[in-house]
Amino acid sequence: NAGVTQTPKFQVLKTGQSMTLQCAQDMNHEYMSWYRQDPGMGLRLIHYSVGAGITDQGEVPNGYNVSRSTTEDFPLRLLSAAPSQTSVYFCASSSGQGARTGELFFGEGSRLTVL
């Protein structure tokens, strides 16, 4: 059971470069989201999706794009990387069934460094 799979696990970028963090889940979950984790700040929501073709912004969306063409995949694109985007990124999914919509299943994380 793979669950939520993120790639790459580590990435170093130069300022201005673009890249895509991949996220895939095999649990047929409707809800998917991207968070970033910075020391002392908990996790902050970047973008989320409630189903294929539907995305919305979270708390810190600037500099990131997402799309959801299938139920399984939810890639996060960094358009022009900046040092402030150095962080650990987590993809998460949820079944959205009943009241447990906030019970998230997380990927292993992607550690991004922007020089």
Place this chain on the structure above:
Amino acid sequence: ELKVEQNPLFLSMQEGKNYTIYCNYSTTSDRLYWYRQDPGKSLESLFVLLSNGAVKQEGRLMASLDTKARLSTLHITAAVHDLSATYFCAVEEIQGAQKLVFGQGTRLTINP
């Protein structure tokens, strides 16, 4: 704007002792979640609290929710080293929309 605050942020305790982590949030919500994160690892769900007065227990951990006080507690009983981790509470900003706001996390270290 929903704010979620945990305290303490750092907690060092001895094995066998009891302690409580507090999670306060600023706006009305009936749903609160606790997660655990080991160093360098992902987060895993511990408890889902879905109504006022909800209490959940798993081993030496017990979580409760008081929606009137906008407060959740995570109580550790007779701590053991394996419970050393960072614990996060999270609250749904909009019910059912899967928009979670996380607390800063409490780094718990349990010493022999």
